[in-house]
Amino acid sequence: MTTPRTLFDKIWDAHVVAQEEGGPAVLYVDLHLIHEVTSPQAFTMLRERGLPVRRPERTVATMDHATPTDRPDLTLADAVAVRQLRQLAENCAEFGIRLYDMESAERGIVHVLGPEQGLTQPGMTIVCGDSHTSTHGAFGALAFGIGTSEVAHVLASQCLLQARPKTFLVNFEGELQPGVTAKDMILALIARIGVGGGKGHVFEYAGSAVRALSMEERMTLCNMSIEAGARAGLIAPDETTFSYMKGRPFAPQGAAWDEAVARWRALPSDPGAAYDRTVTIDVSELAPMITYGTNPGMGLPITGRIPDPSTVTDETARASLEKALGYMDLQPGAGLLGHAVDVVFVGSCTNGRLSDLRAAASIVAGRRVAEGVRMLVVPGSETVRRQAEAEGLDRIFREAGAEWRYAGCSMCLAMNGDQLAPGQYAVSTTNRNFEGRQGPGGRTFLASPLTAAASAVMGHVADPRPLLAGAGERA
């Protein structure tokens, strides 16, 4: 009898090309995604050695990090960003790589684009010079972020040198309460295990609450695996996965589709498969989550109170918490509900998909963005933007006083000019609340699209639950 294997084991084993005793595995990469920021030096490395791109059809490029969102027009971007974007276009042209450029109707954030186009498929290994590559794990693909040297490795050899990570089963059981979302699930996990809690491991998210999630919600969950320090996050493919994928441009068609689905059905972990670590979270007890500090692990239920550094015993940990509260200008023991907000940002590879925009719009509809608050809605891709406009979501946001933008990473990492002013507070649907992440001196509260939208209309940090459609009847 063979040893029961996890989903991770099956994908890993199928991609090991070679492995010397005691050395790293030479791991084959099925899909390589690139963008303008972390690829230029990799192409330089190829040119310096006179190497070709080994399998150009397995690399796909997009422009997302530094692109303007006012209009998809590079004349609006600054000269340094334009040079980097042009460099990407030249590299793709020279090496024969498919590029979703500024003229493309499908261009989008790399982790929104891949799944949308059907490039992301179960059982694949997927890498990108971007830590949120973990997003693609929602399809049962082993997907992780790499550095630029490794981008060069993949371009030149279609392989990577990797040590085998450990496995970590994250069980989400129970049923989410209204107003509580996949974003709250992942923020609750990171608050529980910490930003280094998943280090050296690949998560597999399982349990009834995960099976009940849509693909877009699963992507939100997997997206922030890296914020707990994990290499990747995986979810077993199922009917939800297959029905999302069917008919997408790069998904297999006809007989090939049936064969692929048959193969994908063998991927889920075998009964009795062993994991190095396990944690179980009952989601029925979760409330909307929000972060108060300067890393994604500093999160609490929206009705909760900010922890007191004096209760932390480790001296360095205490100093880190004190520094975080100092940067955020928050008091220990205080609540966040009612805290002033200057900007609300809805978007990013975490929460910039159609269902996220629908969720935010459901709160904003028939209301106004509060006086003194700037609300920015940035679709995750041009496809998402068109779909949202077809349903009239753009009108809902505009009529409420929000800004409706073109696709890009935008204020998630503030590389393109969309940024906070020093000292401003933002409720953001993004993934990182690091110091200065959304602009030097800016302060970020991470939350779900529902919580972000509720905060925009209330003008301060707000619980979305009283504003949900039908909340009156339930109360």
Added chain:
Amino acid sequence: MEAFTTLQATMAPMLRHDVDTDQIIPARYLRGTTRAGLGEGLFAGWRYGADGTPDPGFVLNRPEFAGARILVVGENFGCGSSREHAPWALLDYGFRAVVGISFADIFRNNALKNGLLPVVVAPEVAVALAQWAEEKPETAITIDLATQALTLPDGARVQFPIDAFNKRCLLEGMDQLGYLLWHEDAIARYERDREAMR
């Protein structure tokens, strides 16, 4: 890649947990197309005030740490983004090793590929080193990769872990891409076998 064998150098103390790559090198410094000059942006948010002038209290601006080539850090150093600009910036500034309690996975991988040595030590060793650096900034320690040993200012030796492959690459300045390409036949065979299976 420059080989790493032994390093005798002074230390700059930054004993904080979860220092993320956005602190090491903020995104606004990632718009270039080369690696040159990234040292300028190293820890920019902490190093410079809002008006761009250096904050005299920040460790890298204190003259006693000007020549430090070893950075002493806490837990989970380099968490967050996968930007290789983080080790590039540390190297460009002049650091050759980071000694800490633990490192984020991607940062560690990126550092090793560039000859920046991440040295994992017990929490009490990190605390002691940071204290030494604060009290006697001129104190040098020695890192010897071949024996995987750190010689502390009091002469005590502390062992540190590193996998055999990365150790060899660093000691020989061996390039990992060359090692990968050496597997060309195996890669081609893998691709043929997989095509045949479909």
